[in-house]
Amino acid sequence: MDKEQFIRTVAQEQESLRRFLRVLCGGDSFRADDIAQEALLKAYLSFEKFQGRAKFSTWLFRIAYNCWYDSARTSSAREVVSLDEVGSDRPDDSADAAAGFQRQDLRLAVSALSEAERIVVLLFYMEDKTVKDIEAITGMPSGTVRSHLSRARKHLREYLDRLGYGRP
Amino acid sequence: MADDKEIxxxxxxxxxxxxxxxxxxxxxxxxxxLLPVPASLAGRGKERCGDEAAAILAMAKSRKLQNGVMSAAIAVVAVAVFAVVFVILQTIPHFEEFIRTYSVYVMSGFSVVVVCSVLLSLRHISI
Known part of the structure; x- marks a missing residue:
């Protein structure tokens, strides 16, 4: 792969990556795009580390996940970083946050999950990643991924049933 | 209850x-x-490896051919020498008796000649 091919491939993957990061960042598109850009530049500079054993998109997601994780742990002053506050019903101060989600239901639903469950659910249902992909992205063993997925499904089902989702 | 598809x-x-x-x-x-292009994305690394691999393969093929020709030449020489000896054996009676009497020495000498020829020919092969 050369530089132009890298850019073309990244152009195909960036939307999915940014969407995932945007949800993790509680709808803050500026922060999500910052992290996405950081991750893609890291991927560009360390391309020799991509050995081709996993899919390219999985490798990009792994870098992006690590960048988000580092950012979330070091930036404790920001409101959106506080994962508990993501779960609150307070109006978000970020001008972008309301538009960040098509539906506030989703935001509230995923915010009720634990951090690990949230990440697994977003990768599995929103980005259509397999358990093996999620294992490679997050570093969690596949048994742990399945366990989080199972618990998250249970919580989401209860939430959707309360909303009356899917009922005619 | 909401199922997986609905979720x-x-x-x-x-x-x-x-x-x-x-x-x-x-x-x-x-x-x-603004960043330097990493070697892994410059395309030079793979091209150079490809060129070098092609050169090595070409050299190996050439050596193989040379060795094959040399081996064939030695075999022809060995057969020719053997044929000459055989003809002499058939035409000169005393010589035939001499060969029969000293057959072990004759065969050993013949083998030494063949081995020396091969070793001498290897000296001329350079890498």
Whole structure:
């Protein structure tokens, strides 16, 4: 792969990556795009580390996940970083946050999950990643991924049933 | 109770819209242009490896051919020498008796001649 091919491939993957990061960042598109850009530049500079054993998109997601994780742990002053506050019903101060989600239901639903469950659910249902992909992205063993997925499904089902989702 | 399909539909329908991909990619390309191109994306590494591998294969093929020709030449020489000896054996009676009496020495000498020929020919092969 050369530089132009890298850019073309990244152009195909960036939307999915940014969407995932945007949800993790509680709808803050500026922060999500910052992290996405950081991750893609890291991927560009360390391309020799991509050995081709996993899919390219999985490798990009792994870098992006690590960048988000580092950012979330070091930036404790920001409101959106506080994962508990993501779960609150307070109006978000970020001008972008309301538009960040098509539906506030989703935001509230995923915010009720634990951090690990949230990440697994977003990768599995929103980005259509397999358990093996999620294992490679997050570093969690596949048994742990399945366990989080199972618990998250249970919580989401209860939430959707309360909303009356899917009922005619 | 909501099933897996409904959960997926709910999450996908509520996912944020990430438009303005053009602006994002433009920014990213601008930043990438400021950075040095890594060797793994320069294309030089693979090309050079490819050229070197091709050169090594060509040399190996050439050596193999040379060795094959040499071996064939030695075999022909050995057969020719043997044929000459055989003819002498048939035509000169005393010689035939001499060969029969000293057959072991004759065969050993013949083998030494063949081995020496081969070893001498190897000296001329250079890498």
């Amino acid at each position: 997926r539909k709910f999450i996908k329908s509520g996912a944020p819209d990430v438009g303005d991909s053009g602006r994002f990619m433009k920014d990213l390309e601008r930043q990438i242009d």
